[in-house]
Amino acid sequence: MIRQYVNEALRRAEYDKLEDGTFCAEVSELRGVLAIGDTLEGCRTQLGEVVEEWILVRVAKGLAVPPLGRLVVEVKEAG
16 A cells, blocks of 8 residues: 555656756655655655655654545554
């Protein structure tokens, strides 16, 4: 499920080419998620890693992960 969520985040990402030639990407629905790379593909790769780490941090802190469309990351307590 996490991989599908990351892929959906990458699909929704907005990319900008900066003045210095590097690329910046963000996913507006995921507050604080931002990546920068020397190339567009490098930026996309970095963004995927950032989204994955962002999910793990939120889960570790007991924070909700906002849905992306129908994709939801739910964590259930072990019983």
